[in-house]
Amino acid sequence: MSAYEAVVGLEVHVHLATRAKLFCACPVTYGDPPNRSTCPVCLALPGALPVLNERAVELAMRAALALHCKVSTHSVFARKNYFYPDLPKGYQISQYEEPLGAGGWLDVQPDGAAAPRRIGITRIHMEEDAGKSIHEGSGPGTRLDLNRAGVPLVEIVSEPDLRSAEEAGAYLRALQGILRAVGASEADLEKGHFRCDANVSLRRPGGPLGTRTETKNLNSFRAVEGAVRSEIARQREVRERGGEVRQATLRYDLERDKIQVMRVKENADDYRYFPDPDLVPLALAPERIEAARAALPELPDARRARFEASYGLPESDARLLVASRELADFFEAAAKAYPAPRSVANWLLRDVAAALREAGRGLDETALRPDHVAALARLVDAGRLTPASARGLLPELLSAGGDVEAFVRERGLGAVSDAAVLEAVVADVLAEQPKAVATFRAGDEKALHFLMGQVMRKTKGQADAKQVRELLRARLGAGG
Amino acid sequence: MAGAPATVASLRTALDARAVSARELVERALARAAALEPRLHAFVSMRPEAALREADEADAHLRAGGPRSALDGIPVAIKDNIAQAGEPCGCASRILEGYVSPFDATAVARLRAAGAIVVGRTNMDEFAMGSSTEHSTHGPTRNPWDPARSPGGSSGGSAAAVAAGVVPLAFGSDTGGSIRQPAAFAGVTGAKPTYGRVSRYGLVAFASSLDQIGPLARTAEDCALALDVVSGHDPRDSTSLPEPPTRCREALDGRAAGLVLGLPREYLAADGGDPAVLRAVEEAARELEKAGASLREVSLPHTRYAVATYYLVATAEASSNLARFDGVRYGRRASGARTLTELYERSRSEGFGAEVKRRILLGTYVLSAGYYDAYYRKAQQVRALLRRDFEAAFEGCDALLTPTAPEVAFALGERTADPLRMYLSDVYTVSANLAGVPALSVPCGLAHGLPVGLQLVGRARDDGTPLRLADAFQRRTGFHLLQPELCA
Numbered sequence: 026m027s028a029y030e031a032v033v034g035l036e037v038h039v040h041l042a043t044r045a046k047l048f049c050a051c052p053v054t055y056g057d058p059p060n061r062s063t064c065p066v067c068l069a070l071p072g073a074l075p076v077l078n079e080r081a082v083e084l085a086m087r088a089a090l091a092l093h094c095k096v097s098t099h100s101v102f103a104r105k106n107y108f109y110p111d112l113p114k115g116y117q118i119s120q121y122e123e124p125l126g127a128g129g130w131l132d133v134q135p136d137g138a139a140a141p142r143r144i145g146i147t148r149i150h151m152e153e154d155a156g157k158s159i160h161e162g163s164g165p166g167t168r169l170d171l172n173r174a175g176v177p178l179v180e181i182v183s184e185p186d187l188r189s190a191e192e193a194g195a196y197l198r199a200l201q202g203i204l205r206a207v208g209a210s211e212a213d214l215e216k217g218h219f220r221c222d223a224n225v226s227l228r229r230p231g232g233p234l235g236t237r238t239e240t241k242n243l244n245s246f247r248a249v250e251g252a253v254r255s256e257i258a259r260q261r262e263v264r265e266r267g268g269e270v271r272q273a274t275l276r277y278d279l280e281r282d283k284i285q286v287m288r289v290k291e292n293a294d295d296y297r298y299f300p301d302p303d304l305v306p307l308a309l310a311p312e313r314i315e316a317a318r319a320a321l322p323e324l325p326d327a328r329r330a331r332f333e334a335s336y337g338l339p340e341s342d343a344r345l346l347v348a349s350r351e352l353a354d355f356f357e358a359a360a361k362a363y364p365a366p367r368s369v370a371n372w373l374l375r376d377v378a379a380a381l382r383e384a385g386r387g388l389d390e391t392a393l394r395p396d397h398v399a400a401l402a403r404l405v406d407a408g409r410l411t412p413a414s415a416r417g418l419l420p421e422l423l424s425a426g427g428d429v430e431a432f433v434r435e436r437g438l439g440a441v442s443d444a445a446v447l448e449a450v451v452a453d454v455l456a457e458q459p460k461a462v463a464t465f466r467a468g469d470e471k472a473l474h475f476l477m478g479q480v481m482r483k484t485k486g487q488a489d490a491k492q493v494r495e496l497l498r499a500r501l502g503a504g505g
Numbered sequence: 506m507a508g509a510p511a512t513v514a515s516l517r518t519a520l521d522a523r524a525v526s527a528r529e530l531v532e533r534a535l536a537r538a539a540a541l542e543p544r545l546h547a548f549v550s551m552r553p554e555a556a557l558r559e560a561d562e563a564d565a566h567l568r569a570g571g572p573r574s575a576l577d578g579i580p581v582a583i584k585d586n587i588a589q590a591g592e593p594c595g596c597a598s599r600i601l602e603g604y605v606s607p608f609d610a611t612a613v614a615r616l617r618a619a620g621a622i623v624v625g626r627t628n629m630d631e632f633a634m635g636s637s638t639e640h641s642t643h644g645p646t647r648n649p650w651d652p653a654r655s656p657g658g659s660s661g662g663s664a665a666a667v668a669a670g671v672v673p674l675a676f677g678s679d680t681g682g683s684i685r686q687p688a689a690f691a692g693v694t695g696a697k698p699t700y701g702r703v704s705r706y707g708l709v710a711f712a713s714s715l716d717q718i719g720p721l722a723r724t725a726e727d728c729a730l731a732l733d734v735v736s737g738h739d740p741r742d743s744t745s746l747p748e749p750p751t752r753c754r755e756a757l758d759g760r761a762a763g764l765v766l767g768l769p770r771e772y773l774a775a776d777g778g779d780p781a782v783l784r785a786v787e788e789a790a791r792e793l794e795k796a797g798a799s800l801r802e803v804s805l806p807h808t809r810y811a812v813a814t815y816y817l818v819a820t821a822e823a824s825s826n827l828a829r830f831d832g833v834r835y836g837r838r839a840s841g842a843r844t845l846t847e848l849y850e851r852s853r854s855e856g857f858g859a860e861v862k863r864r865i866l867l868g869t870y871v872l873s874a875g876y877y878d879a880y881y882r883k884a885q886q887v888r889a890l891l892r893r894d895f896e897a898a899f900e901g902c903d904a905l906l907t908p909t910a911p912e913v914a915f916a917l918g919e920r921t922a923d924p925l926r927m928y929l930s931d932v933y934t935v936s937a938n939l940a941g942v943p944a945l946s947v948p949c950g951l952a953h954g955l956p957v958g959l960q961l962v963g964r965a966r967d968d969g970t971p972l973r974l975a976d977a978f979q980r981r982t983g984f985h986l987l988q989p990e991l992c993a
Contacts, residue, residue: 065608069829071601072588072610072707074742104825106872108849115828169833297872299881302713302822304743 029227029264031257032234033193034147034185035249037200038178039210040154040218041084047153047177048075048118055216059159059170067175069113074303077102081151081177082125082307086317088179088209089126089149091324092200096314100125100150100307105296110167111156113174119152121298125179125307126150132326133199135191144196145184152178179209185224185234190254193223194246198348202325206350214245221249225256227264235260240275240284252277255284328353336366345374351388358395359402368402376412380419392426393419400429413486414438438487444496447480447488451496454479465501473497509986513579513673513727520567520578527563527578527622531556534580534624537671544991546646547656547665549585550593551625556580559622566620575730575754577620582666582675585626586633587718588707589613592623596709597641598631600830600856602837610707611742612676612718612735619734627662627675631858632827633683633711635659636927637920640860645917648691650955650989654914657687663721664691668989674722674731678708680715681815682909682934685946688721689909689958692948692987694975695721696728699966700941701746703732704739710826712819713744715938724985725947725975729753732968746966756969757976762797764974766790767902771808772933778911781952786908789949789959789978793906796977803898803905807890808936814891815935816928817871817884824868830856863924888939895940899964904971907933909946909958933960943968947975948984956987 046053049066065073089096103121129146156174158167181200187193201219204210212219221244226237240256243249255277260270274287300306323331325347332343332353347353356373360366377398381388401418404410410433418432433439454476455462465472473494480493509515519525535553542548563578572578583589586596588606595601609617616623630640638646638661648656649669656665660677664687667675677684679697688695696719703718710716720731729751737750768790773783794800832838832852839851857865871880898905910930920927937944942965949959959978961971979985 068834070608070835071594071596071604071606071709071829072586073608074706074710076741076743106825106828108828108831110831110833110845113829113834115831116825293874295874297825297869297874297877299821299825299872299877302744303710 028229029261030230031188031253032185032226032228032237033187033189033253034224035183035187035193035196036222036224037181037197038154038220039088039181039204039212041081041177041179042208042210043078043080043084043177045078045080046175047078047081047151048175051175053176054172057172059168060172062172063174067113067171069115075118075301077304077307078177082309083317084209085125085149085151085177085179086309086314087207087321088181088204089129090314090318090321091203091207091209092126092129092131092146092149092181094126094129094146094149096126096309097123098309098311098314099123100309102151102301102304102307103298104301105298107294107296109155110169111158111171111174113156113171117153117155118301118304119180120150123306124148124150131183131196131199131203133187133192133195135189135195138195142186142192144186144192147182147184149179149181152180154178185226190250190257193253194250197221197246197249199325202348206322206325206328208322217244220244223249223253223256225253225260226270227257227260236270236272238270238273238275240277241287243277245279248277248279251279251282252284255282259284322350336360336370338366338370342370342374346370355388355395355398359398362396363399363403365402365406368406369398372398372402376416376419380416380423384420384423386423391423393422394426397422397426397429404429404433408489409433409439411487411489437485447484447492447496450480450483450488451493451500454483455500462501510670510723510988511673512723513575513730514724516579516673517572517575521572527560527567528557530578531560531580531622531624534672537669538625538666541669541671541991544647544652545649545665545669546644547627547662547669547671548582548625549595549597549628549641549643549662552592552623556622556624563620563622572620574619574621574734576616576674576734579621579674580624580672581616581621582625582627582663582672583613583623584629584660584663584675584677586629586678586709586711587613587676588709589623589626592626594709595642596632597629597643598830598856598858598861599642600832600837600853604836606707608707610718611704611739613707615735615737621674621734624672627660627666627677629662629677630659631861632709632823633659633678633680633716634823634860634864636682636686636930637915637917638662638687639917639921640858642858647917648914649991650692650914652991653916654955655690655917657690657910657914659683659687660695660721661687661691664688664693664695667691667693667721667723669991670988674720674727676718676731676735677721678711678716678718679938680711680819681938682931684719684721685909685934685944685958685960686931688946689948689956690914692956692984692989693721693723694725694728694945694947694979694985695719696725696732696945696968696972697937697943698732698736698968699746699943700938701744702736702751702943702968704742704745706739706741710822712822713826714822715815715819717938724979725945725972726754726757726979728945729757729972729976732972736968748966751968753969753972756973758973759977759980760797761793761974761977764798764904764970765902766793766798766800766974767803767898767905768800769805769808769898769905769907770802771805772907777929778908779913779952782908782910782912782957785950785952785957786906786959790906792981793974793978796981798974800906801902803902805891805894805898805936807887807894810887811891811936811939812928812932814884814887815931815939816867817880818888818939820864820868821871821881821884822868824865824872827857827861827865832856860924891936892940895936895942903964904974905960905962907960907962909933909960913952913955913957937962941965943971945971945975947978948987949978949982950984951987956984
């Protein structure tokens with residue numbers, strides 16, 4: 026048992042799922058040619074002025090409410106002043122002294138943890154993203170792509186309540202699930218929708234907080250977990266050596282799993298924040314906040330609990346299903362079409378998930394519909410279709426959809442469960458394979474498998490294996 | 506030019522009667538500019554071909570179906586900090602050398618839609634920081650009343666262009682008096698509307714919470730006509746008032762009867778004011794009394810903090826507003842910089858003039874950690890008190906009457922070495938910006954042979970009353986018709 030306890034807080038920047046930027050009408054795009062999506066406002070041309078995108082306010086408010094924050098009826102956009110080429114105005118518009126929301130929480134349960142822990146959310150505020158500096162490529166100098174400049178973000182700051190890398194990862198996954206559930210963000214890490222800074226310090230349990238470091242720009246769950254784990258280890262080693270942790274900004278190299286010091290902070294940066302005089306304070310009427318609260322969809326934790334209680338799903342299955350709002354919706358639709366929720370959940374989480382992995386596609390990128398999955402599960406459960414045949418239909422259903430019943434009928438996939446038919450096939454096989462029959466009777470169980478294989482071949486895999494085995498044993502045991 | 510100077514209203518009548526064409530008006534403006542510019546230097550750029558083309562379009566409109574607005578076919582000038590698509594927008598600064606705006610300011614778009622013809626861009630103090638139009642990368646503008654003197658600033662080019670009869674109407678911007686003080690110094694009428702009345706979209710920001718675009722013209726009537734065209738809510742400016750365009754012109758009835766004029770004790774008793782200026786203002790007050798207005802003393806107790814508050818708020822905002830001029834995306838970039846920091850430092854050192862640098866430094870300091878509460882926050886608190894002063898004063902009167910400036914036009918070079926003294930000449934004008942209320946300056950006589958400005962200040966959103974009083978005054982007096990010898 027170590028003498029130190031880790032204290033971790035996360036600052037997460039999340040792109041809001043708006044069509045337009047935060048202060049102009051430019052579309053939010055990914056992968057466009059550089060500077061395609063720009064205008065006088067986001068290029069900071071002389072005389073241009075920002076106008077707040079109300080849709081972004083709506084989404085930020087949803088995120089704040091879903092995180093149990095108190096949403097302020099009066100919040101203020103400030104200017105954070107600093108010079109950098111990807112920051113066209115020379116300041117970032119961000120909420121500072123008066124954020125949109127504060128005082129929320131989120132329940133977090135890492136894999137294997139016995140119970141969830143409640144993590145405090147200090148604040149959630151709106152701000153604009155910066156552009157990108159491009160250093161690679163041919164030619165001298167740095168080039169700028171300002172497509173991202175002005176894209177709406179919320180920054181979500183946690184209390185320093187996290188105690189491990191695993192909790193940090195679980196916090197982010199829970200956050201992602203919630204933001205997706207309320208439609209505030211696609212929260213796609215690969216697209217940079219979700220960027221995280223991790224503050225880490227150590228203390229003796231119950232003691233005062235130690236000096237913290239900040240690791241910047243962690244762009245994947247793996248990076249956050251790796252960075253937090255490495256930084257906890259590094260600080261522990263420094264302290265155990267009798268050294269002192271210095272306040273610093275760090276970078277994490279995911280490839281080499283190494284923490285590097287970017288710069289040691291002597292004193293805090295002075296961003297000269299002040300209220301942006303080009304914008305009026307954001308006033309949200311209590312009725313508007315309450316309307317947004319009332320319109321919130323069911324959140325992942327509540328949905329998981331409901332899935333366990335009303336569908337009788339095991340906790341692990343319920344957790345997997347609610348990780349994505351889309352998957353959970355899909356499950357509910359399928360379970361409605363075929364009210365055998367455990368069976369439907371099994372199909373979705375195992376066979377459909379495997380087929381999606383194989384196809385390299387997301388559920389929404391396929392033609393698969395809930396009634397397809399319901400039909401497959403129903404036919405298999407009824408013994409009218411073997412699991413193997415059902416699985417065999419999935420690639421086609423993913424790419425083109427179709428009518429499951431018709432496929433089964435037209436392609437003769439109906440499982441052979443008619444006892445009379447099966448018995449005839451079994452009789453044929455036993456007659457054709459006297460050698461195997463003899464071997465089995467001599468006590469070699471393997472011969473039974475061979476005989477089963479022969480029956481399955483003749484029935485094109487549509488016979489139920491259990492039924493075949495029973496029939497074979499009955500006939501062989503009967504001395505036939 | 507013989508006889509009474511042309512006004513927008515008189516040119517409107519002439520255009521509508523086909524006594525003159527828009528092309529002739531534009532040709533006259535261009536010819537007059539060509540003749541006077543060597544002595545005045547009111548303009549930083551002209552657009553003769555485009556203006557003549559637009560004049561022909563206006564004439565076609567006038568022939569086809571009558572005027573699109575009171576300004577259809579009228580030549581106008583705009584200050585170099587108001588953007589017009591395809592034209593330079595240099596703010597009289599080296600750092601915007603070569604920059605051409607790709608878009609119209611909302612005010613310019615409205616002028617153009619109304620048929621007004623922009624003939625050129627007027628000189629100014631760099632980024633509107635100054636009271637003399639001497640802080641311009643293009644050199645100073647001269648006062649048509651005495652070329653050795655300043656026309657005031659920062660909209661000195663616009664004031665001089667109107668005073669010299671080049672155009673009947675020009676637009677400036679007013680952050681702390683930059684329309685009213687040059688109007689006073691050059692003997693023209695200039696109005697700063699209520700904050701939010703005219704969209705700031707396309708006005709290069711000096712101090713966003715104080716800046717307003719407004720007209721400079723010969724008469725209050727012309728200012729009203731101009732304001733009715735450029736005012737009104739603009740969805741591109743979050744601070745723009747939600748109301749439709751003003752209808753100030755139709756409220757001008759030549760009457761002052763029943764209106765109560767407040768004389769702020771603190772202004773009239775101010776030390777250092779030129780007694781000849783104060784005398785002219787007092788006579789103007791009596792003239793308005795004769796027109797039916799009544800006078801009463803009022804108090805604006807926080808006036809003595811106004812200049813200090815103004816220079817804290819304005820410089821703080823300016824230090825941030827001017828951060829975008831970094832040599833990265835447009836304008837002037839220092840050559841040969843080896844690091845990013847060097848690029849910023851050299852581009853900005855070479856690109857900004859001394860006064861702009863002084864204010865950026867001051868504003869940066871004001872916002873710095875450890876000083877923010879003592880300066881910026883405190884200034885905001887005093888600003889709220891000043892606003893309350895005005896609200897209280899307007900409970901007992903309909904408009905305030907004050908001098909526009911404590912003096913007449915000063916000599917070029919006289920103040921540039923003493924910035925503090927230059928700042929103090931804003932004492933009567935800055936409060937209206939801090940309070941967001943409308944204020945205008947009308948000529949009310951001469952002192953030492955130079956024009957004196959009378960300031961009329963209205964309630965927030967009531968742009969009409971000061972214009973109505975100014976119009977009543979001008980119907981009774983001839984000070985606005987006085988012309989400098991240079992222009993005779």
